[in-house]
Amino acid sequence: MDLIPRPGRTTTGEGGFFELGPDTTVLADEGTEATDRWLRATLGAATGLPLAPGAGDGGVLRLSLDRELAAEGYRLAVTPAGVRLAGGGPAGLFWGAQTLRQLLGPDAFRRAPLPGRRWRLPLTEVEDAPRFRWRGLMLDVARHFMPKDGVLRYLDLMAAHKLNVLHFHLTDDQGWRVEIERYPKLTETASWRSRTKFGHRASPLWEEKPHGGYYTQDDIREIVAYAAERHITVVPEIDVPGHSQAAIAAYPELGNTDVVDTAGLTVWDTWGVSPNVLAPTDHTLRFYEGVFEELLALFPSEFIHVGGDECPKDQWRKSPAAQARIKELGLTDEDELQSWFIKHFDRWLTARGRRLIGWDEILEGGLAAGAAVSSWRGYAGGVAAARAGHDVVMCPEQQVYLDHRQDAGEDEPVPIGYVRTLEDVYRFEPVPPELTEEEAGHVLGTQANVWTEVMESPARVDYQVFPRLAAFAEVAWSDLPAPAERDYAGFERRMAAHYRRLDALGVAYRPPGGPLPWQKRPGVLGRPIDGPPPNK
Template structure:
């Protein structure tokens, strides 16, 4: 790809490059007015910039040098063609950009605004400039046309972040720098670097060399998904770490991209790699290995003096490496079993007059916060740090949903929203079965774009504590750089637009506009050699019900494409309207443009059962992270994936008992009810132990059925109830009661947390 772009640029070195009349910018600016005409940029173009905006001018010159072979000439403000000047009336990180036929005038109040103005200018320049020129020469005679326009722009949120876990899988410093540069292009300003976990300690600490000599390497790695049986391992030693010189290099590079790095040193949980290196840090004092599989582990830091000394010494080396104000201390998924059985921990609870082990975690976080604050820094922690009482100055990252952020904001604590429902880019982004293995869940581009970081539960004053949002990339199932990019792009484009331009106010209008810009922006991703997920030409299908009839609607998100389909092996047709469904059906389809097939094949099987035309009510809404299909997904005739609990057909409920009422519309003879539950203890999903069904017979009597469920080790738990076992049954209403598994006991994954319930299609026959 790089060779092709270099060739194109060389072939047209004496030509004029022009931007498409429809300006493609991501994230979208707050205001843009496009005018007729262009500004001409070439090697004779001159530049004036105030010294404090050097980061912006340096970036622009390096970009032009690498892509076009020349830099701009520095001159006075009066003589310059491109001017970057200070204007205190501009908002922080914002800019005013005016491009006429003779000048590019940029006004900003700070260096960040200048940098983001240049990122916009970069996207207005030809995509070919993204490809470095071959070493043998430049194209100094090239001329570039930039459309005349005026932009007034500023960010909606001050915190605009992306995260990368390098503990589960390690990525070298050059890839980390590329990752940061890609964030900067999208006007994101924070990189959250997850450096320590059970599976690997990735940062050199000179006072504790065993952390990298031993803790940075695991003996082998689990193959396949956590839930796959039997368990398989690759038998290969795996690991890596960054020296402090590596860290300094990455931090210095991030500064040139206007990106602040927040390092994460996990505590008190996710500490197995550290305890493996220094067993005295754990409650048992026993030697344990660096974790070779995924999940949550019982060995966590023991809150004794030598542990606090260790952590303070570690932080004393970490904090000077990172000039930003924050240190992330984790605080999530810390099982309390070791503390419950530890004489020291139990005595500490008594001595400090703490309520329980949750209070002990709060004490742990408070103590670390006092130390970090004493060094002029602040802590950030995942929302579990709320448990037992929030440390006085802590900022909360709300990941398990929005509620942690709501609670923290109401307590006047700063919040960064990063809920699993919209911000976990390790989730599947397509329902195609050929997607690479992921942890689970379903988070398509459209849902990321729909995210609003400000919950409606907060009033205007409370909403001010929502600093912004962040997308997370956990790498249990992401072993390569290419796969990281595949999971991040294009979803990062949607997140950047949410945090910069702000949440959509008219989704039905805004999303198609955004999607059309994504289609064009992918040419830039190609030039940057980014391995993005291309599902521009996928088909989406859904059941719709009109006048007591069932139809199947097909759509594709890009404009100007045709859909060809077949139903039950019929002759292929051009799709023009929803397809009538009157029996069990299989639909296959493809996207075409000018008779050329695009994208991947699509197919769907529909079970036409007696509940498909019914109405359904739930006593509670599914969790937003697992609610893509809504309640209708349970009676739409379409079953969820056999492997993925998080697609749009499975619905997930966290910790609550579920009641489902199905109205068949009229008295209907029914003989059986079938459904299924997902059972995946490794990710806290536990099948219920029983299902109860209640119906009214023709005499008006309540008829009940109870089915005991034995999950054993299976992931898919099929449940079938014979409704005819008590005689013929004719009923209109069917109610299902499903008791949640409850709190997960010690010794199981997710111990101390509520269990998830996942249910699929309810088939009534």
Template sequence: MKPIVAFFLFIACLTPSFAQETEYNLLPFPAQFAGGEGHFSIQNSTQLVYNLKDIRQKQAVLLLADYLKSAAGLTLKTTAWTAAAAKGKNIVFQAHTQKKCGPEGYVLRVFTDRVLVEAETAAGFFYAVQTFLQLLPTDIYSPKKITTQTSWNVPSCDILDKPRFSYRGLQLDVSRHFMPVSFIKKYLDLMALHKLNTFHWHLTDDQGWRIEIKKYPNLTKIGSKRAETLVGQYYQNYPMQFDGKTHEGFYTQAEIRDVVNYAKTKHITIIPEIELPGHALAALAAYPNLSCDPKKTYEVATKWGVFEDVFCPNETTFKVLQDVLTEVITLFPGKYVHIGGDECPKDAWKKSEFCQSLIKKLKLKDEHELQSYFIKRIEKFVNSKGRVIIGWDEILEGGLAPKATVMSWRGVQGGIDAARQKHDVIMTPNEFMYLDHYQGDPNTEPLAIGGYLPLEKIYGYEPVPAELTAAEEKYILGAQANVWTEYMPTPEKVEYMVFPRAVALAELTWMPKGPRNFEDFSYRLKNHLKRLDHVGVNYSRRLFDVTADTQFTGEDQLQVRLEKMDSDSKMYYTTDGSEPTRSSTLYEMPITLKKTTTIRAMTTSGGQLQQTFFIHKAKGKKYTYAAKPTSDAQADKLTDGIVGRSPQSRREWVSLYDQDLDVVVDLGEVKPVSKVKVNFLKVILEKGFPPTSVEIAVSRDGKDFKEAISQPITYELEGPWTLLPAVADFRTSRARYVRIRAKNAGACPPSHPDAGAKTWFALDEIVVE
């Protein structure tokens, strides 16, 4: 047996062929690891040896025995630990006495003649079994006996493992879309498989109250039901469209207790979230007296977003919330209660005579300090019950509650500020940790809220901000990924959005600090996906995607470079529109195009790509603005040969806010120009109005421009978002310069929900033929 080596030393020499040969496809990868020679073979004669009086060991032994029986058909005998049994060809569990493992760590040593498992706690033994299972063939995860697997061998290795962070969290929002208990348990199973130890259960919001509170039955009788649900993406249709179907569901207290107990067997702590003082519409629909305007009629929200109606900071509200939290605390035995604290508009408080009087009475500066007062009162009550509150980073505004833990979601600054104030922090910045964002090309992915968070970006995230000192770093408890379900109506969609990105979260929160090798991670992940197949996970195959990048190499040439994360698969492609097969051209070098072409590509692991690349006279040419846009106007976005395909993929578009467009493209020399085309976006509900007029003109000298088209773009205000083209036909003109001017709509019309607000428009790819 080789001695244990540090992870980073091992990972530097780990190659895909080595990993495949010895089957060390572990996720998350251990803190310290050494590979060995040979393997341990599990037979019916193998015994599971442990201290029969140690419940910590017994639970882990029974878990392993169950897997071996159901998938491998091996019924292993359990026997008491003795010196003789410990030296036999057995799997031996025993207490770790050297104090090197910590509360969740373990030692796992696989010899050719025995296996040794050591830990200090039940969690340590549990995680040791999770690693042991990953050393076995992936068929061990099958829910039924695998008859085709003839041997159950475990490769020799030496592991001393423990997590970097004590908090390794995964959240699930069940307010926007209710998820059944059976799925919650499956979610917990998947968390445990990846050594994630905290489940943040978002139970209340504007769109639904999902937890039974016996003292206030209307919270579920009324608050758990919404009349209908928004159809499509939030800004997709103007006016909004709804499905006309009631959406409802809540968890009884008996179901909550069952889930909490189930999580305990997986060594997972559940943190309930009861949103306050904002995101309260479902509660106000049930009890209007909790608002600042009790005479108003409230309804459970049928669309997404942030609403002005929030809890009123009066004694009635505090009494009800304290009663609610009392029942919640009896159901969840963990240390934390999450109270939200985010996205609380102050409009209702500004209009309320009571709130304004309260601000004066308490000598508060403004409504932000009123929110701080609200949070601090709730914290004091929660603390009196022996618990600690967690809140989103908005609870920093107006003054942080004395003992609060902060979840930093609006970037990392909230975490930095809280740590410097000596408060515990959980890092969950939306740029890296929001699994409701697209993980691939929005044009081919299922509908999501927006954004772009590929697997490799999560994997590269470092939870401890570099700005913190060594003394401040200790306040970073760990990281959490969040799963907001506005666009996840089913468990299958949740699984697709969460996995395998949650696997990356698991590794980055478990591994020691230091560089991480994404190529190695993705190789191990390929094998791991077979495990997820066995347990029935509808994961995304984004790992096998093919992506394209472009580079201009000549006057009429575009070089397209195809890339894939799956490094050991082969890629084939076509340029004639036909479907690629293994008989198509093998991709070995960038593809040079001389005309507009659709490339279709496939990998032997199932990856696909279909994308059209436009070859035209303006491709790769420089352009200048008369007035530089204030938004995302990248230097080459309008002439990169990639045409924006839909409103969902904003990365392909240039947006201008509250300003007109005046851009000139330099073709480099005078040449024939027959046509100029450009697309604009129509996203009315998002204040994205097409320009009121577009002027396209050409010039030989850049001074004297010949006007080709100057007219408004016509469209229907109502309807779905779409692309609207502007085309100028020059027939036989010759020019070096092409100018496009577009007039911003200025302000939303009176009929718009944001009447009078400033508008924006977006365009992409100035195509010159």
């Protein structure tokens, strides 16, 4: 039973199989239509079997709902007569279908049938449900744009690992990636840069060609609908008030024009934290309200991410207009000015039935009760948020930043950050032990973050994300013991089968023995951090 993530309970029968064949049918009860469509399309393509609807003589794959199960839970039973798959809700049924696909073997992950294959399912019963409701992947498409087909592919990869939240990082200093109809310059100007730093910002290397791209509103609608069919919620991020140079390059009046010649700014072509931040003016607020109005029409998600991290205050300190705003609002300093900015959109989103979420810097200065926090600077922000009654998504950079290097060896391409091995990720624990049971209830779940400054191609993204995302998925889904007690050797054994699934899916993962020759980037500077990462 080489299943990843590990299910809650499995019972294996005494030998024997149920074999899918040309006469195998699918009987779908009311409410199971989405999984029925997915199953026929995906397994039908891989096996070449018709999987016709209704009852038949070649065994039946029966889909149903059982409200006694958890909403995302499922029960899968394989008998000599066929398969019974029940979900507590449509999502649970879909996750059960992912388990069924794994049981069919690695070739079930291909898009066309290979000759001579037999499609056998071991006699077994699986009952399963996730530990966390938020099992996320943050994908940064601002630093390096990922075309729409690549995003759809990653939604399929997430679904195969039972992950259910795509945190879509759409804007930053280096690019704006979503069409906003009332502000056309955000895509005409802010969606591309003239060149790109190759490697860490200390690298002397440049790629001297334009880089860019954006998603039209119809592209976004397609992505959101594709995700919804796979029971994945897409949470968009529009970064404010920092990480905004691309927007200021398109609309210079958004910047601090009394201290910077913003008309001369371009979309940033290097990495790091730009000093050019949004001006704390009513015009800026109205502009971004317009952005968020269009965004709410595209993304039905409960949460909207506003960034809120890494906002340098130097321009505000020098700006007479910003200082006058601080005085007018009765604030103490520039930190409170940033808090005022975030609180404005907290109230604005709440009034429209949505919830604000931001990086843990948004805690500084206080938040409305409904706001949630992405804890990235270690566990401390998450602990503080949970104790203050805020919901939390745990994504500490020391543990689950997948842009960080996977080994200390010199062959790792563009080594960034701490060494985070497959085993390190497997031993990550999202809930800090110092939280009480009530406080721990505010941990919605966890998320792995993929920042793409040094990921110039889909193959580089694959290399950094996999196989570690498989370990992360098990942490997010399965009810594992304490980190030191986890059976990593058993997980490695299951990964032997999972690598074959990734091969069938065409994932350019990092092999266990190290990078392949074409995966290396010799001579490209990174930013490795010496020493083990801190736990907190």
